[in-house]
Amino acid sequence: MSSATxxxxxxxxxxxxxxxxxxxxxxxxRVLGLSNEPRFEKYHRVLNRDKWSxxxxxxxxxGLLIALLPSGFPVIVLVDETLERRKGKQIKAKGYYxxxxxxxxxxxxxxLGLKWICMTLVVPLPWNKRPWALPFLxxxxxxxxxxxxxxxxxxxTVDWTITMVKLVTRWLKRSWILVGDGAxxxxxxxxxxxxxxxxxISRLRLDACLYEFPEPTPKGKRGRKxxxxxxICSFKDLAQDASQHWIEADVKWYGGxxxxxxxxxxxxxxxxxxxKPLPIRWVVVxxxxxxxxxxxxxxxILTCW
Numbered sequence: 001m002s003s004a005t006x007x008x009x010x011x012x013x014x015x016x017x018x019x020x021x022x023x024x025x026x027x028x029x030r031v032l033g034l035s036n037e038p039r040f041e042k043y044h045r046v047l048n049r050d051k052w053s054x055x056x057x058x059x060x061x062x063g064l065l066i067a068l069l070p071s072g073f074p075v076i077v078l079v080d081e082t083l084e085r086r087k088g089k090q091i092k093a094k095g096y097y098x099x100x101x102x103x104x105x106x107x108x109x110x111x112l113g114l115k116w117i118c119m120t121l122v123v124p125l126p127w128n129k130r131p132w133a134l135p136f137l138x139x140x141x142x143x144x145x146x147x148x149x150x151x152x153x154x155x156x157t158v159d160w161t162i163t164m165v166k167l168v169t170r171w172l173k174r175s176w177i178l179v180g181d182g183a184x185x186x187x188x189x190x191x192x193x194x195x196x197x198x199x200x201i202s203r204l205r206l207d208a209c210l211y212e213f214p215e216p217t218p219k220g221k222r223g224r225k226x227x228x229x230x231x232i233c234s235f236k237d238l239a240q241d242a243s244q245h246w247i248e249a250d251v252k253w254y255g256g257x258x259x260x261x262x263x264x265x266x267x268x269x270x271x272x273x274x275x276k277p278l279p280i281r282w283v284v285v286x287x288x289x290x291x292x293x294x295x296x297x298x299x300x301i302l303t304c305w
Contacts, residue, residue: 005050008043058137059171065121065134066172075176076122077168078133079161079184081141085113092150095143115141117160119168129256139164158186165189169196177201187275190299194278197300204282204295206235210268211277228271235284235295238264246286262286270297 015028025043029035037043046052066075083097094114102109117140120133139160147154161184168176175197178184182203193200212229238244246262253259264284269277280297287294 002050005046005052008046008050009052012043012046055167061136062121062168062171065123065136068123070124073124075172075174077176077178078120078122079117079164079178079180080120081115081117081157081183083111083113083115085111087112093140093142093146095145097143115143115157117141117157117164119164137164137168157183158189162189162192165193165196165198169198175199185297187270187272187278190270190278190280191276194300200299202297204235204270204280204297206295208235208295209271210282211271213269213279228269228277232266232268235282238284239286260288262288 011032011034012025012028015032016023019027019031021027025047026035026040029037029040029043034040069075083099086094091114094112096110096112097115099109099111102111116138118135119137120135122131123134124131141155141157141160142150142152144154161180165178177199178193179201182205184200185202185204185208190200209231211231214226214229217225233241244264246264248260248262250258250260263286265281267279267281270280271277278299280299282295282297285294285296
């Protein structure tokens with residue numbers, strides 16, 4: 001990025017922070033008092049003609065955010081996708097996606113737009129009790145229909161996430177924690193994170209197939225070695241089993257209040273047909289105030305919770 005492009009980009013960033021409503025280029029210039037700028041078109045070229053690297057900007061931004069972390073605070077990165085509502089013939093990568101804001105458990109609302117996968121760094125701030133999630137890397141995930149029209153192979157959300165995990169690992173050169181919702185509870189992503197020394201924490205389905213570790217193969221036994229042992233009972237049965245060693249703990253809940261929960265944890269193999277078994281630590285959490293069972297897992301296996 002040239003120095004002239006950098007000055008124009010910083011001007012647009014200032015305008016985006018101060019602008020209210022739709023953040024168009026003209027609105028950004030108007031809020032900064034540049035509505036009479038004779039060469040206003042040069043600010044439009046920042047996004048459609050000027051040469052600059054989004055990846056390099058993300059790397060610099062991550063380095064600035066890492067410097068804000070207190071000493072000894074872990075590097076926690078949140079990943080999630082967001083929907084940008086867009087229409088029109090010039091929007092090539094658009095598709096129909098579930099609108100999380102308008103949808104409910106009983107009714108699913110789909111909206112036409114662009115899907116962005118965003119990574120944010122959890123940073124504790126001195127003036128707020130709750131840490132903030134500050135974004136530093138965003139990737140556009142084109143729809144399957146858009147990729148077919150362009151003649152390109154389609155990449156899923158997990159595929160893009162794996163690419164982003166590789167990128168962040170190369171930047172940090174240290175172990176870090178990746179947290180995502182149930183959409184990122186994938187064996188393929190777990191294996192990749194385990195290989196890159198990244199701890200993946202996500203929400204696990206109640207019907208996930210968990211197995212014991214296989215017993216050692218006796219000497220002289222021929223044939224293929226077993227990759228998994230006996231299957232354990234489902235999470236629903238574990239939640240109703242009072243004979244299990246449930247642990248009570250106080251956690252910070254919404255609004256800063258303390259909530260006493262009960263949880264059960266263990267280490268088993270997560271197996272799916274056609275995939276290599278993945279060793280995970282699972283956690284079943286029961287909220288006494290709500291009849292809802294939450295299940296989570298982590299890769300690699302954490303030694304403490």
